[in-house]
Amino acid sequence: MAFKNYLLVCGGTACDSSKGIELTDELRKEIDAAGLKDDVQIVRTGCLGFCEKGPIVKVLPEDTFYVSVKPEDAKELVQEHLVKGRIVDRLLYNHEQGKSLVTVEGIDFYQKQFRIVLRNCGVIDPDKIDDYIARDGYAGLEKALFEMTPEQVIDEVSRSGLRGRGGAGFPTGKKWSFAAAQPKGEKYMVCNADEGDPGAYMDRSTLEGDPHSVLEAMAIAGYAIGASKGYIYIRAEYPLAIRRLETAIEAAREYGLLGEKILNSDFDFDIELRLGAGAFVCGEETALLASIEGNRGMPRPRPPFPAVKGLWDKPTVINNVETLANIPVIISKGADWFNKIGTADTRGTKVFALTGKVNNTGLIEVPMGTTLREIIFEIGGGIKDGREFKAAQTGGPSGGIIPREFLDTPIDFGSLSKIGSIMGSGGLIVMDDTDCIIDIAKFYLEFTVDESCGKCSPCRIGGRKLQNYLSRISDGRGQLKDIENMQKISEAMTRASLCGLGQTASNPVQSSLKYFMDEYLEHINDRKCRAGKCKKLITYTITDKCIGCTVCTRHCPVAAITGTVKEKHVINQARCIKCGICYEKCKFDAITRS
Amino acid sequence: MSNTKQNTNNDKVEITPDLKLFIDEWKDKPGNLIMVLHRVQETYGYIPRSITFDVAALLEVPLAKIYGVLTFYNFFKTEKPGRNIIQVCMGTACYLRGGDDIMEELEKQLGIGVNGTTKDNEFSLEAVRCLGCCGLAPVVVINGDVHGKISSNDVAGLLKTYREKESVTA
Numbered sequence: 001m002a003f004k005n006y007l008l009v010c011g012g013t014a015c016d017s018s019k020g021i022e023l024t025d026e027l028r029k030e031i032d033a034a035g036l037k038d039d040v041q042i043v044r045t046g047c048l049g050f051c052e053k054g055p056i057v058k059v060l061p062e063d064t065f066y067v068s069v070k071p072e073d074a075k076e077l078v079q080e081h082l083v084k085g086r087i088v089d090r091l092l093y094n095h096e097q098g099k100s101l102v103t104v105e106g107i108d109f110y111q112k113q114f115r116i117v118l119r120n121c122g123v124i125d126p127d128k129i130d131d132y133i134a135r136d137g138y139a140g141l142e143k144a145l146f147e148m149t150p151e152q153v154i155d156e157v158s159r160s161g162l163r164g165r166g167g168a169g170f171p172t173g174k175k176w177s178f179a180a181a182q183p184k185g186e187k188y189m190v191c192n193a194d195e196g197d198p199g200a201y202m203d204r205s206t207l208e209g210d211p212h213s214v215l216e217a218m219a220i221a222g223y224a225i226g227a228s229k230g231y232i233y234i235r236a237e238y239p240l241a242i243r244r245l246e247t248a249i250e251a252a253r254e255y256g257l258l259g260e261k262i263l264n265s266d267f268d269f270d271i272e273l274r275l276g277a278g279a280f281v282c283g284e285e286t287a288l289l290a291s292i293e294g295n296r297g298m299p300r301p302r303p304p305f306p307a308v309k310g311l312w313d314k315p316t317v318i319n320n321v322e323t324l325a326n327i328p329v330i331i332s333k334g335a336d337w338f339n340k341i342g343t344a345d346t347r348g349t350k351v352f353a354l355t356g357k358v359n360n361t362g363l364i365e366v367p368m369g370t371t372l373r374e375i376i377f378e379i380g381g382g383i384k385d386g387r388e389f390k391a392a393q394t395g396g397p398s399g400g401i402i403p404r405e406f407l408d409t410p411i412d413f414g415s416l417s418k419i420g421s422i423m424g425s426g427g428l429i430v431m432d433d434t435d436c437i438i439d440i441a442k443f444y445l446e447f448t449v450d451e452s453c454g455k456c457s458p459c460r461i462g463g464r465k466l467q468n469y470l471s472r473i474s475d476g477r478g479q480l481k482d483i484e485n486m487q488k489i490s491e492a493m494t495r496a497s498l499c500g501l502g503q504t505a506s507n508p509v510q511s512s513l514k515y516f517m518d519e520y521l522e523h524i525n526d527r528k529c530r531a532g533k534c535k536k537l538i539t540y541t542i543t544d545k546c547i548g549c550t551v552c553t554r555h556c557p558v559a560a561i562t563g564t565v566k567e568k569h570v571i572n573q574a575r576c577i578k579c580g581i582c583y584e585k586c587k588f589d590a591i592t593r594s
Numbered sequence: 595m596s597n598t599k600q601n602t603n604n605d606k607v608e609i610t611p612d613l614k615l616f617i618d619e620w621k622d623k624p625g626n627l628i629m630v631l632h633r634v635q636e637t638y639g640y641i642p643r644s645i646t647f648d649v650a651a652l653l654e655v656p657l658a659k660i661y662g663v664l665t666f667y668n669f670f671k672t673e674k675p676g677r678n679i680i681q682v683c684m685g686t687a688c689y690l691r692g693g694d695d696i697m698e699e700l701e702k703q704l705g706i707g708v709n710g711t712t713k714d715n716e717f718s719l720e721a722v723r724c725l726g727c728c729g730l731a732p733v734v735v736i737n738g739d740v741h742g743k744i745s746s747n748d749v750a751g752l753l754k755t756y757r758e759k760e761s762v763t764a
Contacts, residue, residue: 013727017740
């Protein structure tokens with residue numbers, strides 16, 4: 001390690017999309033031009049998490065943390081920091097506020113975070129297996145193969161209290177022991193990387209930033225249950241993650257960490273990728289297996305559970321990416337270490353994709369038991385544009401809407417289900433007072449209706465009915481009895497649907513009915529949408545404050561506003577499409593929305 | 595939508611040697627159909643009808659099964675897309691930050707609906723599931739380039755840029 005400085009440039013999808021690749025090229029060019037080629041190494045890392053302020057560049061060994069770095073900043077960064085050793089103040093976090101922070105210490109976003117799953121994201125070059133090994137990578141596999149029996153591995157995972165991070169929270173050790181208990185023979189280890197929840201990208205970032213952690217975990221699991229073949233089922237929409245996985249698998253084979261006789265032991269294990277094709281239901285395990293088998297991804301009744309009869313009718317364990325990323329650490333550091341983190345209900349950490357109306361969007365990892373308030377107001381930096389917090393939504397289309405009174409609930413699997421939501425895979429979406437609860441519930445129902453595979457009627461028909469009721473209410477045609485009907489349908493769907501998709505599809509409706517009944521009643525009785533989102537319920541009118549400046553007339557896309565200069569204007573309600581442009585453009589507050 | 599072109603997926607398309615090789619390689623692996631369809635779409639940009647006949651013959655699976663699978667998954671396209679493919683993210687974060695307004699504006703300016711292609715074959719419009727860059731919401735992807743934090747006002751400029759780009763690399 002002869003380099004004087006290391007530049008860690010975030011190579012996550014969000015940073016890459018904000019010209020991260022051009023930035024890296026520019027940095028390389030400037031470093032060459034400054035003659036520092038042998039002194040400075042650029043490392044393209046996985047997601048550093050702080051997507052709001054990307055692209056991010058971290059300079060080691062000083063740990064200087066630069067945010068929103070543009071390709072044109074490369075020259076200054078290289079000349080000032082690397083040549084002259086002076087920090088570029090204007091690229092530091094909080095520079096605009098005059099309170100520049102040089103390192104991540106002190107940045108609220110990184111306080112309270114604790115990284116197990118993302119331990120290597122933003123630290124190593126994901127395309128280099130040596131980087132992973134240097135950070136104790138594959139030490140867990142080595143320990144499992146040479147110091148532990150398969151039973152001991154399962155026991156260690158069971159004692160760690162690890163629960164599946166895909167959403168349902170089933171104890172991982174238990175799942176493994178079911179499959180291990182099946183008679184010897186062909187068994188399979190499957191990684192579920194079909195991250196379909198809208199607003200969630202934890203698994204993608206893990207795979208992009210640290211692919212080897214998942215490969216190592218799959219090999220450990222394979223050893224524990226007696227499988228010699230693994231599949232990673234990954235969304236085709238994640239090309240970067242696919243490419244990094246392919247590179248990682250190749251490298252692991254070369255190093256003898258995958259393939260026959262791993263590390264010269266008697267254990268054989270190899271991994272193949274299978275691509276999803278855009279079906280949300282394939283996140284459900286039996287549907288996922290059907291898809292790997294090359295069929296339509298439709299679920300089947302359980303039991304038999306996949307641990308008994310899974311892929312090609314052989315015993316199969318299916319674990320989610322985040323669950324697996326915990327495994328190498330649990331094995332190398334031990335269950336007792338893992339057990340100290342989190343709550344009694346759920347051990348360990350949870351990765352969330354924090355998005356929506358929050359100042360710092362990004363990827364975060366916190367110990368279980370952290371409260372929503374800490375996540376949204378401390379890590380997330382509060383609500384965007386100084387607006388008011390209205391609700392948070394976890395678990396995507398299968399989750400519930402959580403109102404402000406539960407902001408202080410410590411988050412784990414148990415507490416979230418108690419308040420009518422679910423942990424889900426980790427999407428955490430924040431809403432403010434301009435978001436309408438009915439509109440959000442409708443958005444999720446549209447999603448689940450679209451993604452329902454159609455096999456069982458509670459989901460296929462129930463979902464559509466719920467969506468119709470919600471549309472009606474949002475259009476101002478709702479009736480009081482709709483609420484009762486929605487409750488009945490929701491209950492039927494939960495009880496009678498074949499798989500998790502249908503069973504949880506009504507959660508957004510049930511939780512919003514529970515906590516935001518007043519908004520439903522307002523829409524139905526008063527034909528009013530307080531957030532101003534339900535377009536059919538809004539009317540824009542021009543008041544006497546109008547001075548006739550004609551700005552609104554010029555911006556109206558449908559020429560619905562008429563009036564002469566310096567006289568009060570009028571909106572033709574029949575033509576108005578309620579786009580709200582006039583409301584935003586008026587400088588005199590002369591347009592009201594009701 | 596008046597500007598949407600008619601079904602064009604009846605053209606006879608020749609199977610490429612690469613694709614044939616890929617199918618041979620995967621022929622005996624269980625569960626190969628989806629992987630083969632992915633390769634077909636990678637090769638042609640969509641799944642041409644005539645190729646499905648070839649796939650059926652080469653893999654020895656009924657055409658009905660191929661269409662059953664192909665129409666189940668959103669990712670597979672049965673229509674040839676336009677020269678520029680516009681994908682509007684309809685994930686929750688993008689929706690909350692105005693993704694539907696962007697979609698509306700695109701539909702208006704292009705005169706086509708979702709999944710439509712303009713008559714001049716310049717643009718196809720698609721609504722896609724979460725792209726996983728929610729920090730940049732709302733997001734539009736054109737030919738694989740991600741454009742983040744855009745507003746309805748940016749739409750005209752974006753379309754102009756891509757219309758003027760001579761050729762695009764797939």
